[in-house]
Amino acid sequence: MTALTCFKAYDVRGRLGVELDEDVARRIARAFAEVLGTGHVVVGHDPRASSLALFDAVKRGLVEAGVEVLDLGLCGTEEMYHATAYFEADGGIEVTASHNPMDYNGLKMVKAGAAPLDPATDIVKIKALAESGQFKPEKPGGNIRPAKAARGAYVRAALSFIDVPALRPMKILVNAGNGAAGPTFDAIAAALAKRRAPLSFICMNHEPDGSFPNGIPNPLLPENRPVTANAVLAAGADLGVAWDGDFDRCFLFDHLGRFVPGEFVVGLLAEVFLAKEKGAKIVHDPRVMWNTKEIVTRLGGTAVMARTGHAYLKQALRDTGAVYGGEMSAHHYFRDFACCDSGMIPWLLIIELMSRRGASLADLISERMTAFPSSGEINFRVDDSGAALTRVLAAYEKQAVARDDTDGLSLDMGDWRLNLRASNTEPLLRLNVEAQRDPSLVAVAVERLRMLIEATA
Structure with missing residues (x-):
């Protein structure tokens, strides 16, 4: 039995040639089909140089299991999600490493209805079978056919979230980062133009290119933001949008x-959806939440907290019927999009909100950022994350007005709060601090917490 280290908390991700190769991808796909009992599986891939070979291997493993493969070709992860639900397939797989380094790739997998795999059961069983290789005999009938209607159906679904006639004239800069977003964005832009939306677009790094000549697209990293920010200013754009590699x-x-x-x-x-659906439930993660909770409460909705991570947010939407869920890491989930995340629907909703309010994005966020200053996520590499958490708890627990252990350690200190949690995907401790109207509280807390986390004794 060969141990597979590419399995993470809720997907597959690994170094090429070390943790993941074509044979491993084939075995995982075959195990996926056997464990879930799939007959029809949607498969797509991002533009990474290694993705096409892994994509072919995934399809091969599925065909060996007798599966009819619906081939999406180059697409974003959310297109795979949508197609899985739209075609009523038994599952879906996207070959992507999103924003990981060049020597990585991975697989994102879902069940029927684009439901997430259960980390405690589905993923454990798929991993065990892929490791053992004790597959059933090959089944006849497996085949591959192109999913020709997928992108058109996806575009219609994305645009169904907004009222196109309500849009006002706007210039928008979009940075696809040479990832998968470009062709899909073009299809959305063409549909908007056909419906006479008064929008103009400036596109940069638009062509998919697996060598990523402008760097791996991950705008969450501060050092990657100036290129988009400067382009927005140079173009005189009303808004800038940037995506990661698979644009989820x-x-x-x-x-x-x-x-x-x-x-x-x-x-x-949250504001957008509470205007569309009075009293709706809104799901948020525990890292930074005061701004969201204040808006949801004020507008008559119900805020629901869920653990960080797409499997947990999606399940929370399914369990509660929440219309929307969002994470500070820029994952946004929509009940009417199979409870899945999308990187296209959010900016469409934001331009509709800007149009309806007659306000710039700066107008919409400035007061909120003043009311609830936050640190942004700060990552620490530590030898013993448990010891670091214990030191923080010992220093602050007696002063805290509330404690929550839903996801890591959350302590509410009254006028500021912290969340400290171990990453689900990397060997890191992640810290977030937020306050009410006083950024100095954030700065002071971050420095003290830094000393506690990094202490060696």
Whole structure:
């Protein structure tokens, strides 16, 4: 039995030639089909140089299991999600490493209805079978056919979230980062133009290119933001949008070139949906949440907290019937999009909100950022994360007015709060601090917490 280290908390991700190769991808796909009992599986891939060979291997493993493969070709992860639900397939697989380094790739997998795999059962069973290789005999009848209607159906679904006639004239800069977003964006833009939306677009790094000549697209990293921010200013754009490699996350910039932190986008989208559906439930993660909770409560909705991570957010939407869920990391989930995340729907909703309010994005977020200053996520590499958490708890627990252990350690200190949690995907401790109207509280808390986390004794 060969241990597979490419299995993470809720997907597959690994170094090429070390943890993941074509044979491993084939075995995982075959195990996926046997464990879930699939007959029809949707498969797509991002533009990475290694993705096409892994994509072919995945299809081969599925065909060996007698599966009819619906071939999406180059697409974003959310197109795979949508196609899985739209075609009523038994599952879906996207070959992508999203924003990981060049020597990585991976697989994102879902069940029927684009439901996430259960980390405790489905993924454990798929991993065990892929490791053992004790597959059933090959089944006849497996085949591959192109899913020709998939993109058109996806575009219609994305645009169904907004009222196109309500849009006002706007210039939008989009940075696809040479990832998968370009062709899909073009299809959306063409549909908007056909419906006479008064929008103009400036596109940069638009062509998919697996060598990523402008760097791996990950706008969450501060060092990657200036290229989009500067382009927004140079173009005089009303809004900037940038995506990661498989565009399941989108990142926004206002007309001043300012990056909009993810938690404030969550608040704006909560506002959008509470205007569309009175009293709706809104799901949020525990890392930075005060802005979202204040908006949801004020507008008559119900805020629901879920653990960080796509499997947990999606399940929370399914369990509660929430209309929308958002994470500060720029993942946004929609009940009417199979409870899945999308990097295209958010910016469409934001331009509709800007149009309806007659306000710039800067106008919409400035007061919120003043009311709820936050640190942004700060990552620490530590030898013993448990010891670090214990030190923080010992220093602050007696002063805290509330404690929550839903996801890591959350302590509410009254006028500021912290969340400290171990990453689901990397050997890191992640810290977030937020406050009410006093950024100095954030700065002081971060420095003290840094000393506690990094202490060696």
